[in-house]
Amino acid sequence: MAPVTPTQATTGLPEAPRTLDRREGPHGEVVLRQRGGPLEGPGTDGHGTPGAPVVYEIIANGCFLMDTSDGRSERLLIDAALAALPPGRARPSVLIGGLGVGFSLARAAGQPRWGRIVVVEREEAVIDWHRTGPLSAVSAAALADPRSEILHTDLVAHLRTDADQVAYDALCLDIDNGPDWTVTDDNGSLYSPTGLAACRDRLTPGGVLAVWSAQPSPAFEEALRNAGFSGVHTEEIPVVRGVPDVVHLARKGA
Known part of the structure; x- marks a missing residue:
């Protein structure tokens, strides 16, 4: 039998996250980590903290992006729009804009009103x-919904250069920790x-722009x-702890 790794249950210390996957891409490194539950992924022995809830985390270039521990603000992004x-x-x-851990997609697919x-x-x-x-535990049902599709492309480039220039009724953007704390410089x-002009141009008259942020940004409100x-x-x-997560909302003129 493989040795059991010491965990929070046996040491009394917070359990360290375990890396499930690590990739180098055109925009740097992205990592999927897990806290709690049995260990998963290559090279693990199946042991973990008994009864601990499983939480997945996405890290980009060493910067924590999001995890599956809550999701209220990601759902608010869709609800508010x-x-x-x-x-x-x-x-x-x-x-x-941004698949993340899938909460926003799952929320939209769970609402019959969206097309x-x-x-x-x-x-x-x-x-x-x-x-x-x-x-897939978060998003499988949403991905199977015939209304849903994923485009593997850069959001900024898509908004500015998509040949079809399709207009949407709502843009719900969550690709950074906020306007003042971007994952990559570009x-x-x-x-x-x-x-912002590109966002406005991709909205239908009366359409809504919703932008997630880890903190309020009066400067971004003024920019809108x-x-x-x-x-x-x-x-x-x-x-x-700390300042609240927020969703910045704005509407294009009719």
Whole structure:
């Protein structure tokens, strides 16, 4: 029998995360880690902390992005956008920027009102973790929904250069820790005047832009107003420690 790795149950110390997959891609390193539950992935021995809930984490270039421990703010991203749409708009379409751990996609697919649901994700590893890996526990039903599709491409490039220039009723963007804390430098252009103009151009009249952030950003609210959006406001989700997660919301003129 393989030796049992010491865990929180036996040492009284917080259990260290275990790396399930690590990939080098065109935008740097992405890592999937697990806390709690039995060990999974190559090279593990099947032992873990008995009864501990399983939490998966995504790390990009050493920066923590998100995990499966909560998901309230990712769900709010979808709920708030849907609530902000003009009344009576039937079967609105939504583009979700960033697949992440899948909470936003699962929320949209769980709401019958949405029509087309498009997810843009630039990291092939993240898509794999959902289609054939552990994150399928969150997203399998949503990926099987005929309304849903995943585009393996860069969000910033897609918004600016997509040949079809399809307009959406809602853009729900969660590719960074917020406008003031981007995962890679090139993502910063999304929150620039040019990037916000591209977002506005990809919305239908009255369409909604929703942007997730790990902290409020009054400067970004002002940038949205300067870019010609109306109804700019922020909704908050309290967290255990520190400032709340937020969703910045803005509407394109009718």
